[in-house]
Amino acid sequence: MLSLGSGGAKSTKPSFVSYVTPEEIKSEKDPPKQEKHPDLLPGEVEFCSANPILKYTQDDLSQRGVFGTLFCTNFRVTFISDEKPQEKTDKTFKNKLYGENDIPLMCVDHIYGVYDEKRKLITGGLVKNKYPSKMIIHCKDLRVFQFSLTFSKEEDAKKIFQGIAHHCLEEKSLKCVFAFSYMGTPSPGTDLSFCREMQWKQETVMFDSPEDWTQEMKRTKANCRLVTENENFELSQRLPKYFVIPLTIGDLFSYQGKGLPIWCWSHYSGCALFKASFPPVTQEDGDFQKHLDTMINAVAHNHLYSVKTEDLSESLPNIQDIQQSYNKFKQFFLIENSTDFWLSDVKWFSSLESSGWLDIIRQCLQKAVEVVECLEKDNTNVLITEEEGTDLCCVISSLAQIMLDPYYRTLMGFQSLVQKEWVAGCHAFLDRCNHLHQKDKEVIIACSFLPVSSDAILQPEKSPLAQSGPLSCPTVWDWSVQFDSKAQNFFFNPLYLEKVKHDRAVRKPHKPKHQRNLSLPSTAFKTPPKKGFFKDETDSLKKMLRVKRLSRWRGSPDAPTATTREFFESWQHRPLDYHGLLLPCLDGPAVHIWMQRYLRWIPEVYILGGGSVAVMTKLMELLSQVQDLKRVLEQRDSSQAAKLDHRPYFQHRLLSFDSSGRLSSSFPFAYTCYRSFKPIIPTGLMQSLMVTDSLASQEDEASSVVSFV
């Protein structure tokens, strides 16, 4: 599964770890004096380094920076400052594997070189000759690093530049992915069976065993069939080992691994959501038609012979469009200096709009709401299709499930959902992100607290492996590898209320409604749009689907907004139940960008002492007070002798925000904690607002005749 095969195939080089040339590995015979070394992770190897390198400070126009050493290892590019860290900036949210100045190789998006004041995108060809005076690294997590190479020895500078460019930009075999070399173990046990017993494991369902699927079917009362025939990938490489299909499908092998309706989720009414890739295309139309019929009938059979089908590749932007939009969109956040920032501030809204990103998000959410409407209101089965069935299908099905099923709004539930729909669901993470790009994920509906979904993605070195079976690699869900327990607390939304067992549901106030619609899919689809005969055949398939529609989406693909609108409004009129159905509001003013992800590295937007974190801090403090009080009371309750001290009052904070210092709105991401107290004054205002009409030149008081003296 996963595109192991394609990864290997694309590599033109012999694929083994040997792409590291021996001279790149720094030998011990020449230990540089008083040079610092990064703390290597188990299995991490240092390739090359250079000193002194100047790292520019980002929030500064004056092009100042810090000197230090730049390293490249098989895991990351890292910079170690010569200066001693001035103050212990206690970063509460810290990744144990890499820090502020670490860039995992997989996280590098683009490298630019500045040659004689000119900026060039570094590609394979440019690496050979000159090295640039300045190297700018754009990361996939939207950080921007700028290093000046002019201060170190020429050969060092050249070596580090070539090293970094090579390891970041060249194609490589899957085996070189650091996760395979990583020897770190979070816990004594290394084999998966042990991990399984660990607590985190008990809760995140991995969907890599028949039991997980059976359990999930039981949970949603699904009446479908578990397929185990693909245990050794005999049916298809592109299908998971285990999956679930409608009961009535008989001959699995005739599908050649394509076009099987895969069960996603069952509504309590009995109807269910299925997803499918397009059926195999053969020479004879009849075969295809037959496949299609069986497919649709099988889904219809699931509940009351009803089905609605939706070809997502027809009604949503395709992957290339999404990728293009994301590329455009992310440029707005890769900001190198303050001048850029203020210049782009003027046209901020129209820039956002021109990227089309928010509109794609809206369309995805919209489509998901339509799916939800079918399941919830009409109680019909839904089959969503797409050529591969592993991209937009994953987006839509997981979104719909988040809206419908409160379980997926819990931390563990959300992780399980990602496992189910994306990892086990064979989303081609490797293709979508690994080949120097990143297919980000679905849309999250502000589900768990801060970074869950983003970080799950920001570990591309790990996620491809999470499901790949027998490897003894830790999975992303083992957060303890990356974050200490304190930081892990940030994953929890302090507003979340568990459903109370007895009487009625209590609200689970996750982020306010207007923030529900934050999201982030990105795609990277390097291969050019499919052309030629294959495309034609897909077209014919589409035609057939269109002809075939049993009760396809009513009306044309763009019409359903009106009815969905009604659906939304009727939902809106009911009292809000956080443990029931949640629908996002998709009106223009309600869809915002996800500030904490996209803008978190830009110092200009930090609100010192403000932002929603200020409220969260208050809430957290209060929450821990309440919990402590409760504990004290319970202790007193249990031990009647009760001469208990009141020590625990404020001791076991669930989360200790540094309440003495002033946090910035980008907390907990921003590293530069204590910026100077100076306000940020917008520049370039003059040009910004050229009101040209005659009003601007009018007097405030039309009647005013200033007539003194």
Next chain:
Amino acid sequence: MVEEANPAMASAPIAPYNSSPLGNSSSPNASRESLKMEPLADVAMLPGEERVIDKDIIYICPFNAAVKGKVFITNYRLYFKNTDSEMPVTLDVPLGVISRVEKMGGASSRGENSYGLEITCKDMRNLRFALKQEGHSRRDIFEIIFKYAFPLSHGMQLFAFLSQEKYEENGWNVYEAMEEYRRQGVPNSEWRITFINKNYELCDTYPTILVVPYKATDEDLKRVATFRSRCRIPVLSWFHKENHAVITRCSQPLVGMSGKRNKDDERYLDLIREANGTTKLTIYDARPNVNAVANKATGGGYEGDDAYQNAELVFLDIHNIHVMRESLKKLKDIVYPNVEESHWLSSLESTHWLEHIKLVLSGAIQVADKVSSGSSVVVHCSDGWDRTAQLTSLSMLMLDSYYRTLRGFQVLLEKEWIGFGHKFASRIGHGDKNHADQDRSPIFVQFIDCVWQMTKQFPTAFEFNERLLVVILDHLYSCRFGTFLYNCESARESNNVRAKTVSLWSSVNSDTSLYINPFYTPESSRVLYPVASMRHLELWVTYYIRWNPRIQHQQQSPVEQRYKELLVLRDQYLKKLEELQLSDSTPSSTHLTNSSTPNAATPNQHITHLQTPF
């Protein structure tokens, strides 16, 4: 009387952002367009409110279909209630918000509901009513609305003068100029209080009490007045207790085409500079440079370099009242009745509304930054009552945490806006039928929007909540209170506003719990610098788009709700713990009974189904 006035307000907390702005609708369900209301006859009228006419009418609701019902007009409001369906639809509109009433269609117009009235409101909505075509049915109602909505154009009094409301608090006492200056640390050896304007002889649009440099004599002031537009000389607005830097405000100097100079004015500004030893006084001219230059043609201008050698002049590029008026008009076009769908962001950008907000905020940031770094500043625009008021009050809000309290904010408005003569009457057009008056402009709305932006960026720094801001804007138009009436203090005095009308703060301060931000964390010595970037500025949807039932906001933010629940829970636990501790010191028998019934003792129903995640 007190009892009667309060219930209307008391019902409001349940529906903070209701479609009926004045909180008379008692539904828990925010802007779902309407909600339960007593039968027409039982509408809680304000003391002094009188019914004028009732009429069967059709309300053409832009969000639903046409609704049949009855309209009910008093000397204060227009009230509509539907009669046809179960889904109640009501409107409760103070006549003061009406900017224009028009007849729509004629006796011969065809089509359903084509004959009626169209009412344009100042608060981002329009209302359309249809009537039966027979017998000139709309004539009387049109005339009555026209008359009562624009009483000043008909020789009648504003409702504020007819209202008989009584409150425990007297809001007119909120602001006492002397007291406020004393709080700031004035007078002192650098600044003195002058009563030169006690009969409004120096400047008729200034308040009676002014603070000026200690060394400036009253004669100096008179001479300076001749060189400042409308005699609005530089006077102190705010004094920084630690570094003694000040914010002073004034109007433009009367430089004119010939580039006149005035030694007294120059010396006077130098006295301001010298007061705390500022090396270079910074003069913030709120206008764009070109406008300041253009003003020379009408006798105004700006402080030239050679005349004012110890001062630097900074233009803040904020546009004039006409630009702001058009900008808000454009904004209304894209949000009412329907929110522009397809190109929301670029439409929003094209209104420039947020961009103007950004300019005002960043101007205020610069002022605040300069003052907190120890330099005194002078702020002016043309006349010093629009942009100047915005800049001084916003920078004071950034610098002085007192103004971020519920009472302090009232003081700020009374002082910088009402006291220093922001021309509310001209800008809003209270009771005046001339809807196209070029003097109207939403300058104060823009200021409140800036404040809202700050509260969004610093959700724990303000004692008051968003609701207060909405209520202030509602009563900016309603004419129910005297607070925002008239252009300046002298006019207010001659019309006896304090004696004859009720202050908005009387109402607000009689039930402050409605306006308290639960997250407020007092922090005295903190300067707040909002980020004036489009990345953070957002449209104040709960104000500008509140009439649209689709753009819904929850009655209460879930965060706030959760926080309040937790507060109750904490108090409960604390109480219980206290009881337990008490019982510790008493014989063990009591203790046992006490601890065995903790659950039964839980009194509050809210709490029983609240569970915290552990």
